[in-house]
Amino acid sequence: MPSPLPTRLTIWQHLGTLWRGLLLAWRHLRAALGPRSHRLSITDAAYFQSGPTTLRYPYERLPVPERGRYRLHNAIDDCIVCDKCAKVCPVDCIEIDSIKSPISIGKTSNGMTKRLYAARFDIDLAKCCFCGLCTTVCPTQCLTMTPEYDYSVFDWAEHKVAFATLTPEEITVYQQALEVRP
Numbered sequence: 392m393p394s395p396l397p398t399r400l401t402i403w404q405h406l407g408t409l410w411r412g413l414l415l416a417w418r419h420l421r422a423a424l425g426p427r428s429h430r431l432s433i434t435d436a437a438y439f440q441s442g443p444t445t446l447r448y449p450y451e452r453l454p455v456p457e458r459g460r461y462r463l464h465n466a467i468d469d470c471i472v473c474d475k476c477a478k479v480c481p482v483d484c485i486e487i488d489s490i491k492s493p494i495s496i497g498k499t500s501n502g503m504t505k506r507l508y509a510a511r512f513d514i515d516l517a518k519c520c521f522c523g524l525c526t527t528v529c530p531t532q533c534l535t536m537t538p539e540y541d542y543s544v545f546d547w548a549e550h551k552v553a554f555a556t557l558t559p560e561e562i563t564v565y566q567q568a569l570e571v572r573p
């Protein structure tokens with residue numbers, strides 16, 4: 392038996408569905424054109440209720456988890472150049488050269504005496520596997536993971552970050568001072 396022709400009521404139902412669909416699409420379009428209303432962390436329970444999931448990166452960013460492991464930073468003024476971080480690193484991406492000082496050269500912010508200059512303190516972030524071991528052994532907590540996760544470069548060599556701040560002249564002076572020590 393042939394199906395009955397659409398009734399007047401069915402056509403209105405179709406139009407109503409179409410209208411609701413257009414309204415929904417417009418609401419999503421309008422939300423996507425504006426800034427995200429809440430920049431919730433992915434760990435937040437309401438993350439998927441906070442609007443479109445895409446962001447205008449890099450102009451908008453989501454907060455990263457508090458204990459996330461991202462780019463390393465060494466607050467070199469607090470570093471006692473003990474070499475522990477380099478020794479524990481499983482991929483040998485920390486390179487340190489130290490120069491002994493005949494006398495104390497100051498204190499770290501947690502009260503440890505500094506007796507070594509950091510002639511070189513390089514971390515090759517291209518090799519780093521972000522295990523975080525170096526930060527856990529650091530006795531002065533100067534080596535930390537920052538929330539910075541976007542550090543793309545055009546050349547691998549740029550991932551080798553130098554944290555030491557001594558000039559070549561200062562390095563020469565400190566080395567000579569050690570050599571002439573009685």
Ligand code: SF4
Binds near residue numbers: 463479481483525
């Ligand atoms: S996070 Fe791990 S791999 Fe990276 S420098 Fe520290 S110890 Fe080495």
Ligand code: SF4
Binds near residue numbers: 472473475525
């Ligand atoms: S473990 Fe900490 S204090 Fe020791 S050399 Fe590494 S960054 Fe410096």
